Amino acid sequence: MSTPPSASSAPPADRRTLIADTAIGLVAAAGLRGLTHRAVDAAAGLPAGSTSYYFRTRTALIGACYQRLAELDLADVDDGSPSGAALPGLPGAAPDREAAAAALAGLLYRWLTVGRARQLARFELSLEAARNPELEADFHRAGRGARSRAAGIVAALGSQRPQEAAELLVAWTEGLLYDRLAGALARSRPAPDLAELTAVARRMLAAALADPA
CATH class of the missing domain: 1.10.10 (Arc Repressor Mutant, subunit A)
Structure with a gap:
C-alpha cells in the first residue's frame, strides 16, 4: 500500500x-x-x-465534492439568516411563518452573494451525475439531507404533508437560485435584494404549505 x-x-x-x-x-x-x-x-x-x-478516481473526487457541498449548505441552514432569524424545525426556532420567510430569504441572499461560486459549482457538478451512473448514489445521498431538513421546517410550520411540501420548497429554491445565477437574464438582473427575496420566500412558503386541491 x-x-x-x-x-x-x-x-x-x-x-x-x-x-x-x-x-x-x-x-x-x-x-x-x-x-x-x-x-x-x-x-x-x-x-x-x-x-x-x-x-x-475522478468519480471519487466528484463524490467528495457532493458530500462537502451538502455539508456546507446544511451548515448555512443551521446558522440561520444574516439577520439572526432561524428556520423552524431547528433548535431554538419558533414555528413562525414570517420568521421562516426572513430566514429563507437570508439563505438565498447568502447563496446569491458570498456563496455564489459554491452554488455555481454545485449546479455544474449535478449535471455530471445525470451523465454518469456511478455518481448517482453519491449525488442522491447528498441531496437527501436538504430534503430531510426542509421536511422538518415545513412540519414545524404546520404542514400536514411535509415530504410533499419539502419537495416543492426545495425545487422552487433550486429554480430561483439557478435562474438568478445562471439563467438567461442572470447577467442583466439587478443585485440581489433582501427585501425582494423575503417577499419571494413568503410566497414560496405559503404555496408549499397550502392544502393540496
Whole structure:
C-alpha cells in the first residue's frame, strides 16, 4: 500500500476537506474541464499525488465534492439568516411563518452573494451525475439531507404533508437560485435584494404549505 504525501502535517480528515474545497473552487472557476487531480494538488499547495492518494478516481473526487457541498449548505441552514432569524424545525426556532420567510430569504441572499461560486459549482457538478451512473448514489445521498431538513421546517410550520411540501420548497429554491445565477437574464438582473427575496420566500412558503386541491 502506498504512503500518503507527507509534506503537510494536516491530518487525513483535514486533508480530505481541503481537497474537496479546492476541487469545488476549481469547478466554480473553470467548470469540470478544470477539475483534475494535478490541478487540485497545485491549487491546494499539496505535494503531487496527494489528491489521487485520497481520491483515486475522478468519480471519487466528484463524490467528495457532493458530500462537502451538502455539508456546507446544511451548515448555512443551521446558522440561520444574516439577520439572526432561524428556520423552524431547528433548535431554538419558533414555528413562525414570517420568521421562516426572513430566514429563507437570508439563505438565498447568502447563496446569491458570498456563496455564489459554491452554488455555481454545485449546479455544474449535478449535471455530471445525470451523465454518469456511478455518481448517482453519491449525488442522491447528498441531496437527501436538504430534503430531510426542509421536511422538518415545513412540519414545524404546520404542514400536514411535509415530504410533499419539502419537495416543492426545495425545487422552487433550486429554480430561483439557478435562474438568478445562471439563467438567461442572470447577467442583466439587478443585485440581489433582501427585501425582494423575503417577499419571494413568503410566497414560496405559503404555496408549499397550502392544502393540496
